[in-house]
Every structure is written in structure tokens, then in C-alpha cells.
Amino acid sequence: MARGIRLLVLDVLKPHQPIVTELALGLSEIQGVEGVNITLVEIDKETENIKITIVGDNLDYDEIVRTIEEFGGVVHSIDMVAAGKRIIEESETPQDKLEEF
Template sequence: MATIRRIILDVLKPHHPNAYEFAMFLADLGNEYVVHLAVIEVDENTETVQLELKAPSIDFELVQAAIIEMGASLHSIDEVDACSQINVNQQD
């Protein structure tokens, strides 16, 4: 089975939690998760952010559930780096 190593998401989130809290919550979801969050657009009630997550293995369903839990919505999956299990084992 393939694993996701990197994913870039377009997310619409409320102002609260702020970008720092949002990124930290996502980073705490898994081992070695690295989160880069950039605020792209701000309006009266929401922020459009681009999220880049990197890790040896990303649990996308968990990330998606966390986004929803924080009151945000996933607009699009803009980039994905996936690796087959054979390639993952060769890199260890």
C-alpha cells in the first residue's frame, strides 16, 4: 500500500483558532509531522490558507477530520507526493 509523504491543501478556516494554533494542532496529529501554513487571503470572517504537511507517513483521513474539528473546510488537494511501500522500505 502506498503512503503519503507530502500534501498541499487549500483550506478555508475561521479566524479562531489562529494560524499558529491551527498549525500546531495539525503537527501534533502524527509522528514527525511538519506543517507549513501560509495565509493567502483574509476576509471579515475567514482566512484562506495553504497547508503543506510532510512526514514519513501522513494519515490523510485524520488530517481531514482535524480540519473539520477546528471549524474549517477543505477546498482542494493541490499537490500530493505518494510513495509505494516498496520504496518506503528501501529508504529505511
């Protein structure tokens, strides 16, 4: 049996307030969410660019976006998604090696 979306990595822009701990706790309350990591990527005078990693079972993307928006954030992109019975680790490809040059 498939377990739906299990991992999401999102690039998000948010104002300084509310603080990321409040956003993390808000996201952790969503049904199916087992864990939330938020990493500060960049900060300027009025906003913060953050990376949000969420793991769980049958993650509801729309509910996650609604929650982020309730905290004043905007999703810029989905940087990674995993679905199915298990999460597969990313592996290096020949194209990745070309990026080194």
C-alpha cells in the same frame, strides 16, 4: 518499502479563530507528521483562505481533514500530493510555458 503519503498541500477555508498557530500545532500532533507550514492566502471579514503544507511518513489524510474540521476549517482542494519512497520535485512541462502567454 513504500512510505505512503509524504507530502500534502491543501487549500483550506477557516474562520479567524482559532488562529493559524493553534491549527499548525494541532496538525503537528498527528502521527507521522514531521512538519506543517501554513500560509495566509486571502483574508476577508469572517474567514481566511490558507495553504497548508504537511510533510511526513504515511500521512493519514482522513485524520488530517478531521483535525482541520475540528478547528472549524474546510478543505477546498488537494493542490499537491506526493507518495512513495521519496518526494520528487515538480518539473516544468511544455504546458507550463504556454501559460506564460
